[in-house]
Amino acid sequence: MTDLMTDENLISKIEAILLVSDEPISAKSLAKSLTTTEDKISTAIESRVEFYKENSFGFTISQIAGGFRFETLSELDDFVVKFVTQDQPSKLSPAALETLAIVAYRQPISRAQISAIRGVNADGVMKLLIQRGYVEEVGRDVGIGQALLFGTSNLFLEKMGLNSLDDLPSLSDFIPDATEVEALEQILKPAFDE
Amino acid sequence: MTDLMTDENLISKIEAILLVSDEPISAKSLAKSLTTTEDKISTAIESRVEFYKENSFGFTISQIAGGFRFETLSELDDFVVKFVTQDQPSKLSPAALETLAIVAYRQPISRAQISAIRGVNADGVMKLLIQRGYVEEVGRDVGIGQALLFGTSNLFLEKMGLNSLDDLPSLSDFIPDATEVEALEQILKPAFDE
């Protein structure tokens, strides 16, 4: 009875952790966080996965890249694909292109800094760019708040036909007027860092 | 029996969709994707949430900002917090909160109207609230000058933990009570009371 209680508590903690983690979490890391053993973690997950199956859950916990994560059932792929592709843009919006340009030329940069440059909240477009893999987390700010910092990905370089970020066209190639270039660079410096 | 099966299928599809979503999904959007009614979506979720609770799940499906999302149980926050990679935005200043409150209850509202209520220029604070994405343009005044009008966003609802603006507490609960107002009046009109 006590054992069962503990197990239930353990699996609910595991579930909570996996729900908010955006990459697979290893049994080792779970065991350490929940001060238990890797075996207990694995057993708890196995029996819960069985329970999901018996009750026709739409998801399960799978093991991938040395860790656990929630995944949708492959039988439901058609519904999920239909959902994720509905209302999805087929072209980059001007707002998304602007945001991508800011990230490309001003990386590493935080969401708040991008918002400050654009004057509107950038979370939505950033979400899209991250989802599509063009932009990724590259670290955390050392300052107060330790904001997440973003940069462009290898996929971005690949899609743009660039070998490296050094191959990005320089502003002065496109804008002959030196003061114009300077003004543009000024704008890329956010007015304040949150 | 068939009915039960259908319902079980429905909830598992909903679960799969919510699992791949990074923002609250409305009943309407789910109903559209799964070609069913909003009522059936809500009923299916309600009964599943009950089931999660009975079986000590570490998460639930909650309603926020007009949609459904998976959420961890608040009792498990301590275990979850170090796995969450979300940016925690810095706290809003009292001035920003006051302005946000004015926008929330008086929307749609122009910058000038906000400044009139607060007695100080609200442009700086409004800029911040727009960058944060809590406040957004919702239209233009039809009168002379066609001032921009602002309202609160879905992100605002999400950050406040509200499902809709109707869930905001009634403003009348916050109006100073009669004796206080009377005291104010006394001070403002001494010359006429004698």
Add this chain to the structure above:
Amino acid sequence: MVFDVKTDKFEGPIDVLYKLIVSHDLDLNELSLSLIVDEFVAVVNKMDQFDLERVTEFTLIASILVELKSRRLLPEKESLLGEEDLLLFEERDLLLSRLVDCRTFREVSKLFAKMMEESSSRYGRKVGKNEKFSSALSDLLEDVVPADLIYALMKIKRDRQPKIQHVDLSHVSASPRISIEEAFASITRELNGRQTISFKELVKGYSQPIDIVVFFLATLELYKIGIVELEQFKTFGELKITLNNAPNLSFSQIVASESIDTYDAGS
């Protein structure tokens, strides 16, 4: 003194006034305004940077207090319903409703802070689609080339620029083709033929902005001295000029009979 400026967050003058009145049981008769002013000056002197907004706020509160106190000190008036008194009533009601508003939203903002705090510890799933589903999505960068990024940056710059970058002075250097006197003559001549003319018709033969300005000033001047009536039914709509009492006057006659500001449009 009730006015502890250093610890005060100073969110707005109305707010501070409210605090003064309510939390300190402000009695205007007891209140020494000179003390407040002294304190205010001391604060201003201590400011590292001159903060115009804060100084203005202080001045506003101080002036409201001065007004309230002076009203109380003045002897009572005989009639209570003079026009001036009604105005005072109205003013006071406005101030009262602002104070109540201010207090209300201040209270609400405290609740907002609490709600945000509470919901910041609600963790929703933000993970999104895994690689299996993101590959089902279309490639958004298909038609994008590096130059598009530069154009996007240039667009941000354009949008961020103030609409008017420099004041266009070309109209100043252009010399007007007509003087105000000539415009007067032209307007009165046109109006003698008929009672009404639109401003647009009036300036038909002139394309330089400065000439149109000259005509406009002449029209305003005629309106000011009551020679014409002006009507405009909507913003930026047609301006209709109607002769008032059909005088057959030349400009010099008008100048002689009324005092007219003449504009030296040539300089």
